[in-house]
Amino acid sequence: MASDEHDERDFFGELPLPPIKRTTAPEKPHYLGHRDRQRERFSATGGDTLPDYELLELLLFRLIPRSDTKPVAKALLARFGTLAEVLGAPTNLLQEVKGIGPSVALDLKIIAASARRMARGEISGREVLSSWPQLLDYCRAAMAFEAREHFRILFLDKKNVLIADEVQQSGTVDHTPVYPREVIKRALELSATALILVHNHPSGDPTPSRADIDMTKTIMDTAKPLGISVHDHIIIGKKGIASMKGLLLI
Structure with a gap:
């Protein structure tokens, strides 16, 4: 009787072992x-x-x-x-x-x-006219790819060190209203003795227009009796940078 009976150990011992499932690590994405x-x-x-x-x-x-x-x-x-x-x-x-x-x-x-x-850090606290390439780099980074025109003013002290950098007006794709009295008023508030005017042409072409030149001369004429100089008016475009002073337009 004992020889004909099998306990549970014999039973489980005779069962085939289940196949071992081998897992493979997922492949890393190709871009890594x-x-x-x-x-x-x-x-x-x-x-x-x-x-x-x-x-x-x-x-x-x-x-x-x-x-x-x-x-x-x-x-x-x-x-x-x-x-x-x-x-x-x-x-x-x-x-x-x-x-x-x-x-x-x-x-x-x-x-x-x-x-x-x-880029602005390259000109802050420095004599701006001696850091002209850095100034142009900053203006280009700030304005070259704007979709609308912006009129920016760099206010300088008597040593031509940057006091403030402000966008005074924003306009459309091809026009920004500029008010010379407001420009000079702000210069007096900051005790600035010199200005650099900057605006962008979203069209990409930095060539000054007749209106740009006339507006600049009006600001210069308004500023001069008050002892405020306008060093330059820079126009920024995707295709380059134009300096009115460099072009002998002012």
């Missing part, structure tokens, strides 16, 4: 290796050697962490032209590019604002 290589290139050579789309990719790595950002970077540049124009584009237009939502568009504008602040 690309990101590592891009970072290594930047670390080794710096950003100056990278084309716009690769530098834009590096920015987008942090803003869009779980997607391939190369197509997004190329789409942005195809739409706007250059990295500077991408950063200067309005948020509503940035969001028209596939892959760019409100958060990423806002982050790009924060980066643009940081770049402008950095």
Whole structure:
């Protein structure tokens, strides 16, 4: 009787073992290796050697962490032209590019604002006329890619050090109303002794118009009796920068 009976140990011992399921680690997205290589290139050579789309990719790595950002970077540049124009584009237009939502568009504008602040730091507290290239870089970063005209005034003290930088008026795509009395009033409030006028041409062509020249001369004539000089009127466009003084227009 004992030999014919099997306990549960024999029973389970004779059952075949279930197959062992081997799990494989999921493959890493292809773009992760690309990101590592891009970072290594930047670390080794710096950003100056990278084309716009690769530098834009590096920015987008942090803003869009779980997607391939190369197509997004190329789409942005195809739409706007250059990295500077991408950063200067309005948020509503940035969001028209596939892959760019409100958060990423806002982050790009924060980066643009940081770049402008950095450029402004190059001229703050310095004698502006001796830092002219830095001044032009700042004005271009601040205004070249605006969709509307803005009239900006740089107020200087008697040593030509920047006191204040203010956008006095904003207008349409091709016109900004400027009131010479308001310009001089603000200069007197700040105790400024010199001005640099700046405005942008959204069309891209920085060539001064007849109205630009006449308005500048009116401001100069109003300022001169009060001991306030107008050093220059700079016009910023996507295609370049024009200095009225350099063109012998004032």
